[in-house]
Amino acid sequence: MNYRIGGLSYLNTRPLVYGLEDRITPGEPARMADALRAGELDAAIVPVAEVLRDDRYAVVDGIAIASRGPVRSVFVAHRANVRRLKRIAVTPASRTSVWLLRVLLQQVHGIAPELYPKPPQALLCDHEAMLLIGDEALEYSLQPASPRRRIWDLGEAWQSLTGLPFVYAVWALPRKSSVEGRELSAMLRAAKAAGLAHLRELADRPGVGTPQFRYEYLTQNVCYDLGAAEKAGLRKFQELCCAMGLVKETHELRFVS
Template sequence: MKRIGSVPYLNSVPLTCGIEDETEFIVPSALAEQLRSGNLDAALVSVTEVLLNEGYEILDGVAIASNGPVASVFLAHRQPLEAIETIHCDTASLTSVNLLRVLLAERGLRPTLEPLPDYQQAANLENVLLIGNPGIDFLRAPHDHTVWDLGEAWRDLTNLPFVYAVWALRRGQHDATLRDKLHTAKTQGLDRLTETIATHPSFDESFRQAYLGGHIQYDLAEAEKAGLAKFVELLKTYGDQPVIEPVFV
């Protein structure tokens, strides 16, 4: 049985380099369920999974983050933000829904967040939160929405990077061998980033260059941890459940 999980999105490719055959690829919400149930020992999950549930530690030094526009986490809206009453949210999303909630709450806005019925309906809805490859597909197709990039909005609000996903390790179920394997995957993935940009089948090379070579960052260092601490603070302010302080290993 595979004991490592990740997401089937372009932004995760550099972090699973060399361990693809050992990894289950599942959308974020289902991936979190697999980790929570004990079917996985480590998973590249939405950071909210770690902040809202007990029993995890975070692999230090590795994340999916952005320091400004992220290009794959956004609110597409036809109405002005202040007039929005309902937003349909990608059901694969965990962190993005909470990020959207705190960004809007900081503006004094609390619209109703509803599940997105399916991706095919996204272009027909007034206001929709999309993430990952389906979000990128939406942006690259014709649409008449205004796009509010949540990475850019977070940077404007806090002047800090935002951490979307981390390697969550089940407490008591990981060791140095597993941690080293995940660190090595990142090192190899970044060493091969030019090759991935040139050859990966997702989207086109110019987009992959802008996205993997610019928008997405893979470090979890002091700036990213400061951004994460700010997110924890805002979740405590605007959320409706206890928030757990992250532990790095």
Template sequence: MIRIGAVSYLNTKPLICGLRERLSGIGKLSLNLPSRLAQDLAAGRLDVALIPSVEYFRATGYSIVSNAVIGCRGPVWSVRLLSRVPIQQIKRLALDEGSRTSAAMVRVLLSEMHGLSPETIPLAIDQTPETVDADAILVIGDRAMHPEHGVYEEIWDLGDRWCRWTELPFVFAMWVARPGVDTTGLAEILQASRDEGLRSLETIASREAATHGLTNEDLHRYFVENLHFHLGPGERAGLQAFQEKATALGLVDTPKSTL
């Protein structure tokens, strides 16, 4: 039985639509935070996982197994930098422990756009942004969608900042297999689930919206306007640019030659 891990956030719902049923008899699906999925894949506790793209850059022998991804081509809404001071004055940055790609992404953008290299501290999964002692806080996922109003000097949507700065899409996570795993037929299964999810966005939105404090219309718009679920040439170019920029900052040690 192939062990597959997926992200437990809202943005993953279209990718895993009907996936448990499609894996019946051949695999088992579990849900977790992006950073923990990367740890479990590296430790051999998972065979395939939807991991942060930066972890694909850092690993040896990993392979992308599907063109189903979580990405954006503009504002993403669920990845934000909340700054209590003007951006140029950020000296201490709290990074959401749930993410590794977004943590690298915000450091790249702050460095390239403003020449900043702030001290970083963790923001625990169960810690609210308001309680952390930092000039700015990176938050991801559901809690990034409703920042407290009137508290912050500036709020960045990191998808928007990346796409305007680089003129390229961004890929947050992708299905990756560790070395030696037989993934025959898995790409078709993962892509079929993604395609079913995209046909069922209204149903998914009506099922998930209220529990996350969103209207059905807000969540449907998030899926349709803020997220992109296909790995195409533009996304590969965005991944290449991200890898090069992260490597230049020392966030990735051994860049891959191809993506």
């Protein structure tokens, strides 16, 4: 069957779409969520915020984009101490990263600064702080260190706060039990297995930084499992988002084997 599949244009998604590249419709996380919601896709990699706020989706079991410590590709670039921040420019590309930032600011620092849309090609010198994600964040992380250019890694902050992994994105399908859904899930798990077996090849493809930088990022900062620990982290995030009013109510996530 010719499935309609949505993927992300980030380095960290390469292992999940190995062998499927010609069948993937690429885009930003928010766009993939909109397309899946509109019925334009049969499956898509979406930010976890989408499956937490809407129970119309099922999640493909065993696959995620997650971290168990510093992630390097989701962070706040800032000049002043985080506790003193009044405003932060944030990307509109991923609701999950913005929610994670809100949770950590409140839970870790007890603050709620104003979050406003980050202009394209924004520079830190023009803003008090910026939330960066994906390849843009990786590019920024390669710049020379400076006392006026600090980084608050949100993956590391979450792990320090909860002791749990953080799940950024998952494969989501329309919430229905069907042969097609199981077949599609099996195809996506096979793509992940093949991608993890070819990480060196994927890192050698052009992208951010050097091949070694990309390989270390894919193997040391990102994990692709959705096991018991990742699900516990997902439930904790859901709980905190609900407590802060980011989602109206919690619902039981459905996983497709």
